[in-house]
Amino acid sequence: MERLSLSQYITKVVWPAFGVTMRILIATVILATILGLIMAMLLTVTKKDGIKPNKFIFNTLDFLINIIRSFPFLILLVSLVPVTRFIMGTSIGERAAIFPLTVSMSPFVARLIASHMDSVERQLIEAAQSFGALPRQILWHVIMVEAVPGIVSVISFTFVTGLGATTAAGMVGAGGLGSIAMRYGYSNFNDKIMYFTVLILIILVQIIQYIGDWVYRKVK
Template identity: 65%
Template sequence: MERLSLEQYLTQVIWPAFLTTMTVMAWTVLISTVVGFILAVIMDVSKEDGLHPNPLISRVMDFLINLIRSFPFVILMVSLIPVTRFITGSSIGVKAAIFPLCITMSPYMARLIQGHMDQVSREAIEAAKSFGASTFQIIWHVILVEAIPGISSVICFSAVAALNASTTAGMVGAGGLGNVAIRYGYNNFNDTIMYSTVAILVILVQLIQFIGNKIYNKLK
C-alpha cells in the first residue's frame, strides 16, 4: 500500500470514512426509532391491560421481536443479503448496511420504548379516558408526553449501538471507520492507524452519551 502522509490520511481516509459512519448511524437511528415507536405502540395497545387488548397480535409481535433479537448482527446481515440486494440493488455500500442495521435495531428500540410506555401512570390514562380522549389522543398527549424522557435515553442508546454495529458492517463492505481499522490498520499491521480509529470511536461514543445525558436531564 502506498505510504500516506498524515494530512493525506486524515483527508483521504479518515474524513470520508467518518462521514460514511455518521451517515449510516444517523439513518439507522432515524428509521429504527420511527419503526420501533410504531411497533411499541402496537405492543402497548394490544397487551393484556392495554387500550385495545388483543392477545393474538400481542403474542405474534412478541415472537417476531424476540426472533430478530436472537440473531447476532453479523449472521443476520449475511442472511439478509438476498433481501438487501433486492431492496437496495446492492449487497455492499451504505444503503446495503442501513437496511440490516434497521432490521436489527428496530426490535430493540420497540422493546425499550414499550418499557417506558409501561411506566406511564395508569391513573393518567384512565383520567384521559374519562374525559373522552380517543386512543390516538391518549397515545400522543398522555403516554408519549410522559415517556419522552425515557425515549430520549433509548435514542441515545440506539445511537451508540448503531455506531458499534455500523463499524462491524464496515468490515464486510459498508465502508466507514470499521473498514479503515481493518483495511489500513489490521491488514497492514499498522497499529497506529488501527488504534487511532478506535480512539475516534471512543470519543464519538462519549460525545453521544454526553449529549444524550444532557437531553434526558433537561426533559425529565
C-alpha cells in the same frame, strides 16, 4: 498496500470514512426509531391490560421481535444479503448497510421504548379514560407525553449501539471507519492507524452520550 503517514491517513482516509459512518448511522437511527416507535405503540396498546387489547397482534409482533433479537448482528447481516440486494439493488457499500442495520436495531428500540410506555402510571391513563378520552388520545396525549424523557434516552442509546454496529458492518463491506480500521490498520499491520480509529470511535461515543444526557435533562 501503500503505507500512509498519520497526517495523510487523516486527510485522505479518515474524513471520507467518517462521513460514510455518520451518514449510515444517522439514517439507521432515524429509520430504526420510527419503526421501533410504531412497534412499541402497538405493543403498549394491544397488550393484555392495554387501552385496546388485541391478543393476536400483540403475540405476533412479540414473536417477530424476539426472533430478530435472537440473531447476532453479523449473522443477520449475512442472512439478509439476498433481501438487501433485492431491495437496495446491492449487497455492499453504504446504501446496502442501512437495511440490515435498521432491521437489526428496530426490535431493540421497540422493546426499550415499550418499557418506558409501560412505566406510565396507570392512574393517569384511568383518569383520561374517565374523562372520555379515546384510545388514540390517551396514547398521544398521555402515554407518549409521559414517555418522552425515556424515548430520548433510548434514542441516545441507539446512536451509541448503532455506532458499534455500523463499525462492524464496515468490516464486511459497508465502508466507513470499521473498513478503514480493518484495511489500513489490522490487515496492513499498522497498529497506530488501527488504534487511532478506535480513539475516534471513543470520542464519538462520548460526544453522543453527552448530547443525549443534555437533551434528557432538558425534557425531563
